[in-house]
Amino acid sequence: MASLLDSVDQRTQLVGENRLEILMFRLSSRQIFAINVFKVQEVLHLPKLTLMPKRHPVVCGVIHLRGQTLPVIDLACAIGMRPIVPDANSTIIVTEYNRTVQAFLVGGVDRIVNLNWDTIQPPPGGAGRQHYLTAITKVDDKLVEVIDVEKVLAEIVPYNVRVSRERLDDPVLARARGREVLLVDDSSTALNQLRDTLIQLDLSFHVATDGLKALQKLKAWSQEGIDVTEKLLMVITDAEMPEMDGYRLTTEIRQDPALRDLYVVLHTSLSGSFNEAMVKKVGCNAFLSKFQPDLLVDAVRARLAALEQ
Structure with missing residues (x-):
């Protein structure tokens, strides 16, 4: 075999x-x-x-x-x-x-x-x-x-979605309150894990169940005259999804002048060593292996900190 x-x-x-x-x-x-x-x-x-x-x-x-x-x-x-x-x-x-x-x-x-x-x-x-x-x-x-x-x-083995108190007390994360994030995943379990973690930061969510739906949502906002880069703090996407995977979604985002500056985090259960090599190829800003609530929050913090520079 x-x-x-x-x-x-x-x-x-x-x-x-x-x-x-x-x-x-x-x-x-x-x-x-x-x-x-x-x-x-x-x-x-x-x-x-x-x-x-x-x-x-x-x-x-x-x-x-x-x-x-x-x-x-x-x-x-x-x-x-x-x-x-x-x-x-x-x-x-x-x-x-x-x-x-x-x-x-x-x-x-x-x-x-x-x-x-x-x-x-x-x-x-x-x-x-x-x-x-x-x-x-x-x-x-x-x-x-x-x-x-x-x-x-x-x-x-149920996943733990509780973020440590040490991270939640970080003053940088206070700036997450009310910011919007697009979550892209075909697994309802994974979406629930993301929401249950990020809601502790008072973030607002938009959800798409595959890359194609996410791209259509992004383009629709852009066509309405919305500055999508200002609207969304980040896009958190799975890699493997029906119709359009996360790699292709990222490629499409980078090729669209109205979307290319979006901050994209690849969040997947696939091999970390493999994905870290591929992140640069398609232009993701960061890679996260599922499911680590503290590291997910760290990624949000890093994005917020970068915006202040």
């Missing part, structure tokens, strides 16, 4: 081109699911599984892999489907999200495909597992559902 990930080394070529690679797999049914290859470290057969007392219902146990102890999450069970019974032939996908590494138990891995983000659509509304999707697409006329892994992980 290692050869399945050979193409990951070329992933930097996709940045700014509004393209992505997804790893397709099945869970406990014939339906095909996917996650972004950027977040995949490896795919392998399940090593020896150690059961843990008082574990979360969707956690099968832990494995020891290359000096790390990793939780193994039954992804089918986590999104409300029939659980997968682990055995010696089971497959796991080892991923890194928000600076944590975990393994997802899956029914079987299909392949990697390279797509345009504009072929990725938001999921339809509905109950059940629809709440665990960030997008849908079609590959060979088959529906592929892209899982909101951030939501899955947040339900297992």
Whole structure:
């Protein structure tokens, strides 16, 4: 299965081109699911599984892999489907999200495909597992559902959004009160985390669920005669989103004379080392790895301080 990930080394070529690679797999049914290859470290057969007392219902146990102890999450069970019974032939996908590494138990891995983000659509509304999707697409006329892994992980270990008192007492942050910020993310979980953190600074929010909607909102303000650079303290955008990703959004902003001076922060669960290299390529002002409330507030402070210079 290692050869399945050979193409990951070329992933930097996709940045700014509004393209992505997804790893397709099945869970406990014939339906095909996917996650972004950027977040995949490896795919392998399940090593020896150690059961843990008082574990979360969707956690099968832990494995020891290359000096790390990793939780193994039954992804089918986590999104409300029939659980997968682990055995010696089971497959796991080892991923890194928000600076944590975990393994997802899956029914079987299909392949990697390279797509345009504009072929990725938001999921339809509905109950059940629809709440665990960030997008849908079609590959060979088959529906592929892209899982909101951030939501899955947040339900297992809730994120802390409380900003430390030391930071909140900073007089520079008092100047954030009433300022406006555009938040761009396709994950409702991520948007809630951002709002719950930044509301502690008395910031006002505008929200877009993908890069294209964000760009349309920015251009509409500009066409109304609004100085968008004065209106917004910053744009905080995810990297991977349907229709237009955060890299392409930043590129479009920099190419528009009315928008090019906007302060853009890339806020993503993708690998920090990878994104820091790409920030300069597309012109982001800063990069933040999800989800670190104090560092998010530090980014706001840095922007406010820069405005006073």
